[in-house]
Amino acid sequence: MPIINSIVNWINFKRIYNIDLFKQYPYNVQNETFTKLVSRAKETEWGLRYGYSDKLSIEKFQEKVPLQTYEELKPYVERLRNGEQNLLWPEEIKWFAKSSGTTNDKSKFIPVSNETLEECHFRGGKDVIALYTLNHPENGILKGKGLTLGGSHQINNFSNRSYYGDLSAILIENLPFWSTFIKTPTSKIALLPEWEEKLEKLTRHTIEENVTSISGVPSWTMVLIKYILDYTGKKSILEVWPNLELFIHGGVSFTPYREQFKALIPSASMNYLETYNASEGFFAIQDDPATDDMLLMLDYGIFYEFIPLEKINEANPPVYTVKDVELNRDYAIVISTNSGLWRYIIGDTVYFTSLFPHKIKISGRTRHFMNAFGEEVMVDNADKALDIACSKTGARVYEYTAAPVYMELKAKGSHQWLIEFEKQPDDLRKFTVELDAALKSINSDYEAKRYKDFALEMPIVNNIKKGTFYLWFQKKGKLGGQNKMPRLSNDRNYIDELLEIEKEL
16 A cells, blocks of 8 residues: 555656646646647548638637537537547547436437546546645545445447446446446446435445545435435444545535535544536536635646626627636636537536636536526525525525516515425524525625515525425436536426425425
């Protein structure tokens, strides 16, 4: 083990040097990434169509190439799935990451090249270790194994030439052989399609391991930990894994879950590290444990552009590179990648907390927010407001979603929140008042609409029965792994479904 640690430290030292370079010279590194991407793709069907060349400037690229959603990309994806090549990227594309659908499609199938696997996703995983080791030089994570709670879709065939599955399944299929010595559970268990079976087998397998780190979405990781505690009869997960020291989380904000994890893992030496990765790429890593923002990783073969969120619905919105972004302004992310996603709008919104280095926080989704009355409440606002309300009432939130209650002829509008509490507030009315006050302090648009109940009345908070969200996921066939509850919506589809499901409990 000392030899392994020495090798890892040497590799990490070299990598930290490269990370420091893009912190100091973000635009230079992004310009280099752009040039490499365009040069690699100039002989593809897409590159020929839009006149890619070694001399193409970013400005000309933005003039020539239209912004893309999945609907525009889909015809190319269909052809790639049928085995055609050299369409978007010169390298063979045979892997497709299946993710949640768009307005018109149940599922999206995101092309994943070998370059994206190596230079983006796997490099991201290595950088997590490098940055964690930098901040915690006395760590012991390599003395045990990392437990990864991924998705449940196995690899499936589109044809003999192309395959699809959850990104986590694709990563597992392509991991180097030596990774089996540092990860758990086995690939066979990790890829089980049925959540309940997977939970039981994963528990029996991993409680005998020396688990030092866990990676996963907070909500499903909580389900796993509670299951293990029930299975073993232990009071703390540290009785099962005494050397557990790190939880690597992503997918949703950790804010509503932080206190619950402290209760489940009662250790002052437990560390938490946030990452931002998706089917389209690995984007950012929390590089400073003292802050909750994330370093935008600028040398993963991804060229970034940013659309001001308030301009997203314009026919030709302004689009900025890292050189021109501003602090504390919501942007929709646009990416061009080494899998052939060109000027692709991924649907997430972020804001910059720092420049030089460029650090971000996820604020929500371009479609998952509440703006039925001009209030523009983002997921980040909701998470912060809930955290404040919980701290003032002693409550803990397990899961939530919110949507508008529309205006009627003789009634004003409001917001309805469905909250499944891990620990209920003593006074739900007080919790509601604190939530409303917190939202007013965070969001000036919400505050204006709430002024004297001008457009919005006091929010309605429903304390729904435990198990409601779990049953919703079950009915949708979305138990486990990477599935997430939409936090905010401009329609009532999710809320009405949950209210009906609650009646069954």
